[in-house]
Amino acid sequence: MSGTDVLIIGAGAAGIAAARALRAAGVSCQVLEARHRPGGRAATDTATLGAPFDLGATWLHAANRNPLRALASGAGIELFDHGTARVSACFEDGRRVGPAAMAEYDATWEGLQSRLRGVELRPGDSAADLANRAGFGAGHWDATVLHWEGPVICGAPMAEMDARDYLDTQLEPPDLLPRQGAGTLLARLCEGLPVAYGAVLRHLDWSGPRIVAEGDFGRVEAAACIVTVPTAVLAAEHIRFTPALPADTLQAIHDLPLGLLTKVGLKAAGDDRLELPAFAGIERHVSREGEAALTAVAWPFGHDHLMGFVGGPAAWALAGAGAAATVDFAFAELSRSFGARAARALRRDGALVSDWAEDRFSLGAYSHARPGRAAARGILARPLAGGRLCFAGEACHPTLAATLGGAWESGAAAARQALPLLNKSSMA
Numbered sequence: 001m002s003g004t005d006v007l008i009i010g011a012g013a014a015g016i017a018a019a020r021a022l023r024a025a026g027v028s029c030q031v032l033e034a035r036h037r038p039g040g041r042a043a044t045d046t047a048t049l050g051a052p053f054d055l056g057a058t059w060l061h062a063a064n065r066n067p068l069r070a071l072a073s074g075a076g077i078e079l080f081d082h083g084t085a086r087v088s089a090c091f092e093d094g095r096r097v098g099p100a101a102m103a104e105y106d107a108t109w110e111g112l113q114s115r116l117r118g119v120e121l122r123p124g125d126s127a128a129d130l131a132n133r134a135g136f137g138a139g140h141w142d143a144t145v146l147h148w149e150g151p152v153i154c155g156a157p158m159a160e161m162d163a164r165d166y167l168d169t170q171l172e173p174p175d176l177l178p179r180q181g182a183g184t185l186l187a188r189l190c191e192g193l194p195v196a197y198g199a200v201l202r203h204l205d206w207s208g209p210r211i212v213a214e215g216d217f218g219r220v221e222a223a224a225c226i227v228t229v230p231t232a233v234l235a236a237e238h239i240r241f242t243p244a245l246p247a248d249t250l251q252a253i254h255d256l257p258l259g260l261l262t263k264v265g266l267k268a269a270g271d272d273r274l275e276l277p278a279f280a281g282i283e284r285h286v287s288r289e290g291e292a293a294l295t296a297v298a299w300p301f302g303h304d305h306l307m308g309f310v311g312g313p314a315a316w317a318l319a320g321a322g323a324a325a326t327v328d329f330a331f332a333e334l335s336r337s338f339g340a341r342a343a344r345a346l347r348r349d350g351a352l353v354s355d356w357a358e359d360r361f362s363l364g365a366y367s368h369a370r371p372g373r374a375a376a377r378g379i380l381a382r383p384l385a386g387g388r389l390c391f392a393g394e395a396c397h398p399t400l401a402a403t404l405g406g407a408w409e410s411g412a413a414a415a416r417q418a419l420p421l422l423n424k425s426s427m428a
């Protein structure tokens with residue numbers, strides 16, 4: 001490796017999109033990827049459970065505006081609309097919730113967005129402030145819905161997220177599940193791209209007319225550079241910049257921390273499927289804010305495993321305690337709903353637990369804006385050095401933040417803005 005037109009740091013969704021866009025425009029590029037695989041926060045394990053299991057990104061959300069939807073079929077990936085098979089198995093006090101209570105629960109969900117949008121937004125509001133002013137708190141299902149909205153979906157409590165950013169990044173259905181896995185999809189879209197694996201960037205010098213990247217791989221020069229590493233990795237200063245990044249860029253990085261969602265895969269021990277159809281959502285009533293709870297999808301695609309989720313502060317606490325603690329938590333939670341049957345129906349050994357918190361190339365799951373900092377995504381996406389240095393990735397997208405689709409669009413946009421610097425024709 002010595003020189004290229006554009007250097008791309010990271011072979012996740014944003015980096016792959018940028019490299020494909022540049023290649024399509026006839027521009028040379030080189031991707032430096034720290035891990036020994038592509039996909040970043042999308043990774044499919046096929047070995048442990050005997051079926052594809054996504055440790056990171058799982059669904060193509062907001063599929064009607066998600067650029068990956070159209071790319072999936074070309075990559076030989078089958079997409080399944082989860083909404084067509086969604087059944088909720090919700091439990092309270094060890095019993096499955098009946099139709100009348102479920103109707104109440106559904107109504108709380110359905111009213112959430114319109115109630116939140118009906119409240120006047122004040123500067124510095126957190127999503128929790130908005131929910132409080134909209135009257136959420138005392139209703140029987142309020143804490144359950146807010147648990148979903150904060151820790152499960154956003155990886156962080158509502159109190160830690162900016163209200164404007166929370167509203168702007170809402171994701172509507174359809175939510176499509178790639179049968180072979182979202183990680184497999186990205187790996188296929190990365191095929192044939194110039195990626196150097198195990199190439200950990202340690203220093204980026206953007207002081208001169210050429211950008212210089214340094215690490216164990218040696219030194220690479222380029223006319224422009226697109227950095228797609230997660231904001232938590234940038235905030236931890238694992239990459240040194242010369243000169244230091246401008247104060248507003250640095251502030252934006254710190255204003256877009258990563259929340260945490262941990263996934264756990266549990267295999268069935270025998271034939272007992274807990275009377276749940278494939279794709280059933282397992283959840284339970286949450287009685288107060290801050291209560292840790294597991295949610296799960298049963299038997300995706302008819303496979304013999306459950307896909308469990310724990311998010312927010314509970315996930316951070318479990319990550320510090322190790323994978324076995326997460327498995328114990330999952331069994332304790334499932335026992336609340338299914339009693340002793342859970343331990344008979346599911347195997348403790350061979351469980352799969354994601355470790356995005358400990359992984360030094362992610363240090364969390366996906367970004368949210370701190371209260372009062374909704375502008376941070378736009379600031380981070382602003383090109384530096386006349387466009388020669390650009391940040392991209394999920395954290396930079398104004399509406400599809402925290403998603404594969406957002407990361408993809410952000411990477412493609414960064415590539416487009418680099419083109420004029422290289423005197424190449426602009427891309428479609």
Ligand SMILES: Cc1cc2nc3c(=O)[nH]c(=O)nc-3n(C[C@H](O)[C@H](O)[C@H](O)COP(=O)(O)OP(=O)(O)OC[C@H]3O[C@@H](n4cnc5c(N)ncnc54)[C@H](O)[C@@H]3O)c2cc1C
Pocket residue numbers: 009010011012013014015032033034035038039040041042055056057058059060061199200201202228229230233238239261262263354356360361362364365366392393394395401402403404405407
């Ligand atoms: C548990 C979990 C569940 C999720 N569920 C969904 C979902 O259902 N749907 C959805 O759309 N999204 C989901 N997401 C979010 C989605 O995975 C991310 O938004 C998306 O993958 C981010 O892509 P990116 O390119 O911005 O960053 P990344 O994928 O993180 O790519 C950045 C790359 O930079 C590399 N890197 C880091 N440091 C260095 C360095 N120093 N030198 C070189 N390379 C480096 C990393 O290894 C990585 O490959 C989920 C994420 C997690 C963790």
